[in-house]
Amino acid sequence: MNAIETKNLTKVYSNNFTAVNSLNLEIPEKTIFGMLGPNGAGKTTTIKMLTCLIQPTSGKATVGGYDVQKNPDEVRNLLGMVPQQVSLYKDLTVMENSQLCADYYGVPQDERDSRIEDLMELVDIKYAKDKRVGQLSGGQKQKASLVASLVHRPEILFLDEPTIGLDPTTKRTLWDLIRELNDNGHTIILCSHDMYEVDMLCDNVGIINTGNLVAYDTPQGLKDSLLESNKKEMTEALSQISSENDVSTSTKEDIEKLSLRKMSFLLKNQNDEIIDSIRKSEDVKSIEVAHNGRINLRIDSFDDMAVQNVLNEIIASGGVIKSITTEEPSLEDVFIKATAEVNEDDRA
Numbered sequence: 035m036n037a038i039e040t041k042n043l044t045k046v047y048s049n050n051f052t053a054v055n056s057l058n059l060e061i062p063e064k065t066i067f068g069m070l071g072p073n074g075a076g077k078t079t080t081i082k083m084l085t086c087l088i089q090p091t092s093g094k095a096t097v098g099g100y101d102v103q104k105n106p107d108e109v110r111n112l113l114g115m116v117p118q119q120v121s122l123y124k125d126l127t128v129m130e131n132s133q134l135c136a137d138y139y140g141v142p143q144d145e146r147d148s149r150i151e152d153l154m155e156l157v158d159i160k161y162a163k164d165k166r167v168g169q170l171s172g173g174q175k176q177k178a179s180l181v182a183s184l185v186h187r188p189e190i191l192f193l194d195e196p197t198i199g200l201d202p203t204t205k206r207t208l209w210d211l212i213r214e215l216n217d218n219g220h221t222i223i224l225c226s227h228d229m230y231e232v233d234m235l236c237d238n239v240g241i242i243n244t245g246n247l248v249a250y251d252t253p254q255g256l257k258d259s260l261l262e263s264n265k266k267e268m269t270e271a272l273s274q275i276s277s278e279n280d281v282s283t284s285t286k287e288d289i290e291k292l293s294l295r296k297m298s299f300l301l302k303n304q305n306d307e308i309i310d311s312i313r314k315s316e317d318v319k320s321i322e323v324a325h326n327g328r329i330n331l332r333i334d335s336f337d338d339m340a341v342q343n344v345l346n347e348i349i350a351s352g353g354v355i356k357s358i359t360t361e362e363p364s365l366e367d368v369f370i371k372a373t374a375e376v377n378e379d380d381r382a
């Protein structure tokens with residue numbers, strides 16, 4: 035079953051601005067979904083409609099099978115929300131805010147405070163439980179907000195840029211918490227600009243641009259299709275070359291950029307013999323030995339066996355590898371491409 039389904043979901047604000055434009059989206063239950071998109075893409079607006087904070091202008095959305103317009107109370111009971119802007123009462127303490135939330139959702143009284151304290155311990159904010167929210171730092175507010183939104187154990191949790199402003203340790207605590215919730219069957223919708231976070235945590239990723247879904251797949255699937263589309267671009271560029279006599283340098287550079295990727299080694303025992311045998315390898319398109327001893331190569335981007343072949347070559351010639359990195363398409367590359375293409379279409 036899907037935790038979230040939208041059909042032509044649209045939001046036109048009162049100033050006639052269309053922030054979400056006929057969005058169709060399905061998020062399977064018990065998965066972690068990453069929502070990516072540039073500033074102003076319509077992510078927060080989408081989340082606000084799904085959490086019944088604002089009304090859609092047209093289209094439909096269901097959360098846990100309930101229609102957000104027809105059954106907002108049922109929807110609210112299913113979900114927890116950590117908003118982009120912390121929305122706790124500034125004059126109440128962290129504890130009081132959490133209690134208020136718990137009472138609102140009907141958390142049993144005899145469980146309430148112990149649940150709150152457990153969560154506080156989990157995100158490490160217990161030391162500030164009697165402080166007023168208005169006196170907390172940004173990161174502390176974020177933690178307090180997390181406690182308040184989790185106290186009723188929501189089936190579906192929305193996190194709108196939850197790790198912004200968190201220190202690295204707290205960030206990792208939150209990632210662990212997200213994984214743990216998901217292991218326990220909760221569906222998580224995560225809006226983030228942190229590509230590493232999304233790549234590492236999410237089962238599926240949707241990229242939203244100017245109110246539309248422009249890409250949807252697993253993180254690996256998105257990267258694979260970027261590679262595919264680069265391959266297509268390269269083939270097109272190559273056919274252009276064979277049909278034109280005068281090929282510009284920029285076309286040549288483009289082709290090189292698309293067709294070659296970097297691979298870099300640090301060897302324990304570098305010598306001319308090893309370098310020579312790497313140089314002779316068919317898979318190695320260029321080689322450079324850096325000052326720090328790293329050997330930087332360029333290999334064919336689209337050849338699945340290239341890394342393996344180069345490795346074999348090095349080992350066969352007696353090289354002992356200390357470290358190795360290879361360049362691969364990142365989620366950031368996918369993001370830049372997916373959002374740039376639509377901008378170009380818009381301009382056309």
Ligand SMILES: Nc1ncnc2c1ncn2[C@@H]1O[C@H](COP(=O)(O)OP(=O)(O)O)[C@@H](O)[C@H]1O
Pocket residue numbers: 047048049051052053071072073074075076077078079080
């Ligand atoms: N209340 C509002 N009235 C008019 N326009 C709005 C309102 N809220 C947001 N917008 C506009 O809608 C677009 C999408 O905003 P938002 O959903 O916050 O984007 P995101 O969260 O992806 O950065 C932006 O251009 C923003 O300026």
Ligand SMILES: [Mg+2]
Pocket residue numbers: 077078079118194
């Ligand atoms: Mg936003």
